[in-house]
Amino acid sequence: MTAREPLLSLDGITRNFGAIEALRGITFEIGKGEVVALLGDNGAGKSTLVKIISGGLEPSGGRLVYEGREVRFGSPAEAKAAGIETVYQDLSLCTNVDVVANFFMGREIVKRFLGIPILQERAMEAATAKAIADAGTRIPSLRTNVEHLSGGQRQAIELNRFVHWGGKLVLLDEPFAALGVEQTRRGLEMIKRIAAQGISVVIITHIMAQAFQVADRMVVIRQGQVAGDVRTEDTTADEVVRMITGEAVKPPRAPIAEARTTGPA
Amino acid sequence: MVSPRRRAAIEFVLDNLVWFILVAVVAIFSFAVPNYFQIGIFANIIEQATFVGTLAIGLSLLIIAGYMDLSIESVMALSAMVIGILFAASGVGLGITLTPEWLVVPVSLAVALAVGAVVGATNAFFVVRLKMNAFIVTLAAYIWGRGLVVALSGGRSAQEMPAALRVFAIERFLNVPLIAWVSIVATLAFAFVLRKTPFGRHLLLIGGNPVAAYRAGIRVDRLTVITFILAGAIAGLAGWLLAIRTSGATANLGVGMLFQTFAAVVIGGVSLKGGVGSLTGVYAGVLLLSSIQTAINLMGMPAHFTQLIQGAMVLAAVLLDTMKLQIRKKLA
Numbered sequence: 201m202t203a204r205e206p207l208l209s210l211d212g213i214t215r216n217f218g219a220i221e222a223l224r225g226i227t228f229e230i231g232k233g234e235v236v237a238l239l240g241d242n243g244a245g246k247s248t249l250v251k252i253i254s255g256g257l258e259p260s261g262g263r264l265v266y267e268g269r270e271v272r273f274g275s276p277a278e279a280k281a282a283g284i285e286t287v288y289q290d291l292s293l294c295t296n297v298d299v300v301a302n303f304f305m306g307r308e309i310v311k312r313f314l315g316i317p318i319l320q321e322r323a324m325e326a327a328t329a330k331a332i333a334d335a336g337t338r339i340p341s342l343r344t345n346v347e348h349l350s351g352g353q354r355q356a357i358e359l360n361r362f363v364h365w366g367g368k369l370v371l372l373d374e375p376f377a378a379l380g381v382e383q384t385r386r387g388l389e390m391i392k393r394i395a396a397q398g399i400s401v402v403i404i405t406h407i408m409a410q411a412f413q414v415a416d417r418m419v420v421i422r423q424g425q426v427a428g429d430v431r432t433e434d435t436t437a438d439e440v441v442r443m444i445t446g447e448a449v450k451p452p453r454a455p456i457a458e459a460r461t462t463g464p465a
Numbered sequence: 466m467v468s469p470r471r472r473a474a475i476e477f478v479l480d481n482l483v484w485f486i487l488v489a490v491v492a493i494f495s496f497a498v499p500n501y502f503q504i505g506i507f508a509n510i511i512e513q514a515t516f517v518g519t520l521a522i523g524l525s526l527l528i529i530a531g532y533m534d535l536s537i538e539s540v541m542a543l544s545a546m547v548i549g550i551l552f553a554a555s556g557v558g559l560g561i562t563l564t565p566e567w568l569v570v571p572v573s574l575a576v577a578l579a580v581g582a583v584v585g586a587t588n589a590f591f592v593v594r595l596k597m598n599a600f601i602v603t604l605a606a607y608i609w610g611r612g613l614v615v616a617l618s619g620g621r622s623a624q625e626m627p628a629a630l631r632v633f634a635i636e637r638f639l640n641v642p643l644i645a646w647v648s649i650v651a652t653l654a655f656a657f658v659l660r661k662t663p664f665g666r667h668l669l670l671i672g673g674n675p676v677a678a679y680r681a682g683i684r685v686d687r688l689t690v691i692t693f694i695l696a697g698a699i700a701g702l703a704g705w706l707l708a709i710r711t712s713g714a715t716a717n718l719g720v721g722m723l724f725q726t727f728a729a730v731v732i733g734g735v736s737l738k739g740g741v742g743s744l745t746g747v748y749a750g751v752l753l754l755s756s757i758q759t760a761i762n763l764m765g766m767p768a769h770f771t772q773l774i775q776g777a778m779v780l781a782a783v784l785l786d787t788m789k790l791q792i793r794k795k796l797a
Contacts, residue, residue: 305677
């Protein structure tokens with residue numbers, strides 16, 4: 201068991217919206233291959249925090265240290281280029297185009313003829329078909345527009361997309377909101393699988409059971425501050441709930457969880 | 466469930482519905498209207514489609530990206546008037562000549578495109594940078610653009626464009642004048658861009674869900690600016706063609722084309738909600754309007770019948786769009 205290096209460190213991140221302080225100095229670390237559950241009540245600042253990490257918002261103050269260097273993401277494109285993938289609560293799909301176009305959104309496979317980039321539809325369709333089949337998802341036709349697919353199928357596309365593109369850090373904002381029991385189970389397994397590949401995962405969820413199932417560590421946000429940073433094995437659901445509601449005294453900050461040598465607990 | 470092959474067949478018909486309707490309408494007219502079935506008539510239909518067809522390219526691109534451009538008609542007139550004033554020999558024309566004479570072709574084209582691009586860029590500035598509503602911004606440009614045309618010309622007209630330019634209106638290839646070919650080539654080029662390049666794909670994605678496109682790393686603002694500038698430049702191209710066709714420009718040049726263009730775009734299958742449409746379909750929509758107009762002229766019916774029919778067709782097109790959506794839903 202060796203302690204993991206941090207992939208991303210947040211140091212005193214603040215964010216104001218006018219006079220409102222949404223985040224008031226958030227400090228915690230995410231280790232390589234670690235699954236961190238981000239918990240907190242509605243309005244605690246979780247989504248704001250995710251947007252800051254994913255480049256959708258710039259922090260008002262504080263530092264982001266990613267792979268040992270201080271970074272500042274001006275747009276999601278920059279965060280993505282650095283290897284940070286995000287799955288948002290409200291799905292990020294374009295329902296007016298087909299599954300393949302959604303899967304390759306923003307990073308289409310092209311070949312240049314006379315300097316003009318041309319979309320390679322066949323190659324993209326084959327890659328999509330493989331990724332979807334590998335994940336055990338069934339979608340009748342990859343050329344169907346997403347508007348004709350069910351909520352579960354849409355979520356599956358979104359989840360498969362981030363698994364396919366991998367990267368170094370995946371942010372999941374309430375990823376299983378629209379999923380059924382079986383699909384949620386698959387989704388959680390998927391998270392463990394990608395963490396085992398050394399990809400770090402931050403998952404926001406309201407459902408305590410899900411957090412306990414996948415997370416190595418739990419970070420609780422309350423009123424824009426870190427109200428708790430504990431290892432999953434050192435805590436209980438009751439304690440986490442008390443941290444969320446502010447009944448518990450803030451425990452000391454936990455180090456990055458050690459790499460698991462055995463299967464997930 | 467439908468078999469894949471049947472699904473593909475139905476999808477094909479739905480995707481190209483306007484073309485089927487066009488063929489049916491032309492066939493009916495050919496039987497019912499005396500003198501309709503002639504090469505000359507068909508060539509005339511294509512010639513008539515030149516200006517609305519060109520304007521429709523830029524408008525379609527913007528509507529597909531989820532925006533709106535009401536300024537195109539005035540931009541077209543403005544470009545036509547600017548090159549009319551510069552190069553026409555009489556009226557308000559300054560009659561500038563270049564040596565060699567053919568040089569007027571690229572220079573006037575560049576001027577027309579630049580005038581359009583500048584108006585497009587100002588529209589983009591207000592919409593993208595200042596977050597103003599595209600409908601209002603381009604409505605304003607529609608009004609001030611026309612005002613500028615009248616101001617520049619003092620209400621007078623420019624006549625007698627140089628012969629080197631007139632060639633494009635007079636010379637024909639396969640019975641169709643060169644200006645119409647310019648419009649067709651531009652349509653095909655942008656149809657290709659829309660369907661086969663990342664730029665076109667990103668326009669569709671932005672029209673469908675700009676937030677998702679932004680999150681996926683697509684530079685939405687940059688693309689929107691480019692598209693507004695393109696739409697302006699294409700309207701400038703339409704102005705260049707129109708100035709050549711009319712051998713000059715008048716203060717009220719092209720009035721009413723905006724609404725014909727909108728009708729053609731909607732009939733061509735572009736959804737005003739954004740994110741849906743193809744340029745080949747739009748061109749079929751333009752041809753459909755043009756062939757109906759020709760039939761009405763041939764039958765000697767008063768011109769206002771054209772407007773009645775065009776209005777009805779726009780409604781029918783929207784209705785058809787809803788029906789297509791329902792059929793697609795059943796297929797999925």
